[in-house]
Amino acid sequence: MTNLDGLLHRPASPRPATPRPATPPPGGPGANAVDVTDLRRSFASGAEAVRGISFSVRPGEVFALLGTNGAGKTSTVDVVAGLARPSAGTVRVLGHDPVRERRLVRPRTGVVLQSGGLPGELTVAEAARMWAGTLSRPRPVEEVLTALDLLDRGPVAVKALSGGERRRLDLALALLGTPDLLLLDEPTTGLDAESRRRVWDLVRALVAGGTAVLLTTHHLEEAEELADRLAVLHRGRIVAEGTLEEVVATHRAEIRWLAAAGSPPAAVLDGGETSALDGRHVVVRTSHLQRTASRVLRWADDAGVELAELRATPASLETAFLALARTDQEVLP
Amino acid sequence: MSTTAPAAHPTAPVPPVPVPAAPGRRDVLRRSWSLARAEVVLLRRNRTLLFSATLLPLGLVALLATTGGERLRTADGAAAVVSLLTGTLLLLVVFYTVLSTAVARREDGVLQRLRTGECSDGEVLAALCAPPLVLAAAQGVLLTALAAAVLGLPLPGAPLLALAGLLLGAVLFCLVGLVTAAATRTVESAQLTSLPVLAVCLLGAGLVVPLDSLPPAAAAVAELTPLAAVLELVRAGWAGAVDGKEAVGQLLTCGAWTVLGAFAVTRWFRWSPRP
Numbered sequence: 001m002t003n004l005d006g007l008l009h010r011p012a013s014p015r016p017a018t019p020r021p022a023t024p025p026p027g028g029p030g031a032n033a034v035d036v037t038d039l040r041r042s043f044a045s046g047a048e049a050v051r052g053i054s055f056s057v058r059p060g061e062v063f064a065l066l067g068t069n070g071a072g073k074t075s076t077v078d079v080v081a082g083l084a085r086p087s088a089g090t091v092r093v094l095g096h097d098p099v100r101e102r103r104l105v106r107p108r109t110g111v112v113l114q115s116g117g118l119p120g121e122l123t124v125a126e127a128a129r130m131w132a133g134t135l136s137r138p139r140p141v142e143e144v145l146t147a148l149d150l151l152d153r154g155p156v157a158v159k160a161l162s163g164g165e166r167r168r169l170d171l172a173l174a175l176l177g178t179p180d181l182l183l184l185d186e187p188t189t190g191l192d193a194e195s196r197r198r199v200w201d202l203v204r205a206l207v208a209g210g211t212a213v214l215l216t217t218h219h220l221e222e223a224e225e226l227a228d229r230l231a232v233l234h235r236g237r238i239v240a241e242g243t244l245e246e247v248v249a250t251h252r253a254e255i256r257w258l259a260a261a262g263s264p265p266a267a268v269l270d271g272g273e274t275s276a277l278d279g280r281h282v283v284v285r286t287s288h289l290q291r292t293a294s295r296v297l298r299w300a301d302d303a304g305v306e307l308a309e310l311r312a313t314p315a316s317l318e319t320a321f322l323a324l325a326r327t328d329q330e331v332l333p
Numbered sequence: 334m335s336t337t338a339p340a341a342h343p344t345a346p347v348p349p350v351p352v353p354a355a356p357g358r359r360d361v362l363r364r365s366w367s368l369a370r371a372e373v374v375l376l377r378r379n380r381t382l383l384f385s386a387t388l389l390p391l392g393l394v395a396l397l398a399t400t401g402g403e404r405l406r407t408a409d410g411a412a413a414v415v416s417l418l419t420g421t422l423l424l425l426v427v428f429y430t431v432l433s434t435a436v437a438r439r440e441d442g443v444l445q446r447l448r449t450g451e452c453s454d455g456e457v458l459a460a461l462c463a464p465p466l467v468l469a470a471a472q473g474v475l476l477t478a479l480a481a482a483v484l485g486l487p488l489p490g491a492p493l494l495a496l497a498g499l500l501l502g503a504v505l506f507c508l509v510g511l512v513t514a515a516a517t518r519t520v521e522s523a524q525l526t527s528l529p530v531l532a533v534c535l536l537g538a539g540l541v542v543p544l545d546s547l548p549p550a551a552a553a554v555a556e557l558t559p560l561a562a563v564l565e566l567v568r569a570g571w572a573g574a575v576d577g578k579e580a581v582g583q584l585l586t587c588g589a590w591t592v593l594g595a596f597a598v599t600r601w602f603r604w605s606p607r608p
Contacts, residue, residue, distance in 0.1 A: 133367025
């Protein structure tokens with residue numbers, strides 16, 4: 001990734017005679033890039049993939065939709081991208097209906113689909129030029145390919161690219177149109193660690209330039225790295241939403257050890273802590289890990305108990321996410 | 334965009350004011366051209382498709398030349414040659430190429446991706462159909478020249494009518510290809526899903542069994558099938574024996590199929606591999 005700066009500066013249109021067809025959102029500066037209200041999406045089979053979710057994405061922020069496979073992330077992105085109509089609820093993208101006012105929305109939106117393809121027989125350069133030829137405000141193809149480390153792959157057929165290179169090409173095409181809103185559906189799937197970090201850097205640079213990003217991922221690290229706010233989707237519903245800290249705070253830290261050592265008496269734990277058996281282990285859940293851990297250790301010392309397999313796990317997005325994904329909880333506070 | 338004369342001098346000569354091209358139309362052309370150019374590159378690189386689309390019609394002329402003999406130099410013979418060549422171009426070059434290309438692009442996720450861009454659905458589909466149409470047009474010219482030289486095929490007596498039939502047929506069989514793609518899961522299965530269409534068209538147009546050998550009711554129904562209506566128009570245009578009433582009826586039949594095809598594409602065409 002050698003040329004991120006170039007992507008931050010919106011180029012003068014190489015086609016000055018073609019006015020930008022869209023106007024800013026009716027809400028004016030500061031209006032949300034995406035507003036989703038009570039969205040539902042059902043399929044012909046009767047299955048309901050999205051069950052009444054609401055969220056918004058502001059300009060210059062990354063909003064992540066986290067969820068397990070089948071949680072409804074892609075179904076949501078499809079509706080926001082205007083590829084599918086909602087069964088109920090409303091979706092506004094840059095102030096417009098993404099299906100009925102597609103002409104106004106698309107020139108300002110870049111989309112990386114989970115399953116979007118390209119003809120394998122085209123070369124990278126041909127595919128990028130084809131895509132650029134359909135845009136009203138394309139960046140120079142070479143600039144974007146350079147930013148995604150694909151310039152030297154220009155003469156290579158798309159079918160000969162590795163999975164990671166194809167994903168980078170997907171991103172390159174999404175960035176060719178100078179988007180105000182990026183919809184990224186699992187954008188780093190198949191990328192190695194180095195490429196993933198480069199993509200994250202690129203996304204951060206775009207967001208710093210004011211681009212709004214709706215990101216879906218099941219890589220928790222990705223959400224931790226990028227998301228300003230996030231929502232956890234489970235079975236079509238949002239079960240937690242907020243900043244990373246707010247979502248993590250919905251779950252408590254854990255201290256666990258082998259049950260043979262016994263449980264601490266109630267007096268050792270204060271009102272906010274709980275102790276329970278979880279299989280072979282005693283689990284103490286707490287919002288104050290250090291304080292509780294020190295109390296438990298003191299109790300074990302005093303009682304001469306050895307806490308075999310002792311492990312303290314701070315609250316994290318992973319623990320919160322796993323807990324949320326395991327439950328059928330509707331909405332957390 | 335329009336220009337108007339000054340209201341105070343309605344009779345004064347208005348100097349010519351250049352009317353700028355509508356940006357919308359220019360954008361449509363630019364986008365469609367970009368996609369169509371890529372489709373042409375892809376067609377050029379698909380040797381199997383190019384081979385079948387190019388050599389089969391040429392082989393047909395060679396076959397006719399070796400088996401048809403002097404019978405083809407009569408008026409009936411010319412009508413048969415026109416029917417065979419037109420039917421082959423519309424079914425093998427236009428219909429089958431559009432069908433297999435649409436399925437391939439959908440299964441590769443290309444159509445879904447294109448829908449995330451600025452092109453309208455119509456532009457995407459038009460670009461997809463453009464290379465087979467260009468190929469069919471080029472082959473039509475080549476085959477006409479070959480048939481004239483080898484089989485003694487005369488030039489069309491009413492070229493406008495013949496051209497109208499060919500154009501309507503080309504659009505119609507693009508639509509039939511797109512509709513059939515909706516019921517086709519893979520490129521390989523296009524060989525199966527195309528069979529009913531090919532059978533109905535070939536039988537209905539009398540290319541397998543002469544229509545006058547069918548019971549009158551069956552023949553009347555057969556004449557309403559898509560290829561039959563198109564071939565009637567093209568044959569009439571080629572022969573130059575135009576019956577206005579019949580031509581209008583055939584145009585209406587073709588038009589009705591085209592409207593029905595456009596409706597079916599709008600309603601049932603699948604853009605995503607996912608149902």
